[in-house]
Amino acid sequence: MDKRKLRELLIEHKEHALKAGDYFARQAASDPDRLFTQKEIHTITGVRRSGKSTLMRLLMKKLLDSGRAVRNQLFFLNFEDERFAEFVLDDFQALYEAYLEIEAPAGKKYFFLDEIQNIPGWQRWVNRLYEFEDIKIFVTGSNAAMLSAEIAAALTGRNRIIELYPFSFLEFVQAKGTIPDERDFLRPEKRAALVHLFDRYLQTGGFPEAVKTGDTSILQEYFRDIIYRDIVARHGIRNVHELRELVLYLASNLSCMMSYKKLQSLISVKSTNTVKKYLGYLADAYLFISVDLFDYSVKKQIYNPAKIYCIDHALAAAAGFRFSADIGRTLENIVCLELKRRGHEIYYWRNRTGLEVDFVIKQGLDITGAIQVCHDLEAPDTKRREIKAAIAAAKTFDLDTVKIITSDAWQEETFDGIKIDCIPIWKWLLG
Secondary structure, three states: OHHHHHHHHHHHHHHOOOOOOOOOOOHHOOHHHHHHOOOOOOEEEOOOOEEEEEEHHHHHHHHHHHHOOOOHHEEEEEOOOOOHHOOOOOOOHHHHHHHHHHHOOOEEEEEEEEEEEHOOOOEEEEEEHHHOOEEEEEEEEEOOHHHHHHHHHHOOOOOEEEEOOOOOOOHHHHHOOOOOOOOHHHHHHHHHHHHHHHHHHHHHHOOOOHHOOOOOOOHHHHHHHHHHHHHHHHHOOOOOOHHHHHHHHHHOOOEEOOOHHHHHHHHHHOOOOHHHHHHHHHHHHHEEEEEEEEEOOOHHHHHEEEEEEOOOOOHHHOOOOOOOOOHHHHHHHHHHHHHHHHHEEEEEOOOOOOEEEEEEEEEOOEEEEEEEEEEOOOHHHHHHHHHHHHHHHHHHHHOEEEEEEOOOOOOOEEEEEEEEEEEHHHHHHOO
């Protein structure tokens, strides 16, 4: 690419990135000093439109506001710009020279490379910068498998992954101008305000633009972009109808158990291999998450059906086909995503008699927690069933306490020496 054009793009992209805007607090940037001082490359991955580019701009702003850097030490490019269509690996050196000529930076430099996976071989250039220059590097990408494969090959031991999800409820609340305090949980008017905010979160989900505007119609556009740009175009899928049928079914049946054979029959494909391939693509695009059965036998884990969750409950509602929302399954989806945000390794659990717990948390070789999700515990039969399963899990894994996350129940009870901690979902999400 012509160096003059590269200079123009460098100036334009950085000016755009440093424009004043709404920068909502993100948990991923809660400790920027730690991010800036770590030598490793930080790779920010996540579903399309989850705020990866905005997180980069937020980090750039923090660098400037703190006095850690000045403008000419910052480098920002978004490689999704169609003007990079002819950019190839050999152009990276010219790009770097153009930056040095424009900025003449002194001291440490901070590079922010947005959607860089669009350039084949990008990791070789980034690796060279890491080795030979005093540069802190942040990169983003929307495809989990491609990024992880490339990084494993070229950047082993030199990168840290930041998985960015749509807004958590805590981030949603903060974006609405509220800083929750534990004392608010005990004040009726404050508690009512938080419950109201959670009802809004149920409707809008966590995609930043939907949170900002309250307009969920944009989620249909996001859904189409993920399907067609991140999956169909990237993987050359010809039978788009099959893929759409699969996504429609998954989005309409959150937290249901899914076997390859069941899905094969539902979307009428010739083999389970096609189903596996499609599910892999959906996972790579961060659209769906699967949670496996926990068992000490790896073989049993593999051969039992997984439970499927969507990256955002409101996106699932926009993409799915449901005449009325199943609030219980929606709450379970929200809890699953929050556990993933918090970095937990999670499974569901079921014993031989069919008692089931929605999530168990694994640390090392041990199960350290169990969580049941139930919208309404008022019905005696429901309460009895949920508590029975919770106690079974606690005794199996030697746990003192099991949480049952509900819409509004807030109490502690003890059964057979096991503490059952019932907690409203909005409170747990803010904890």
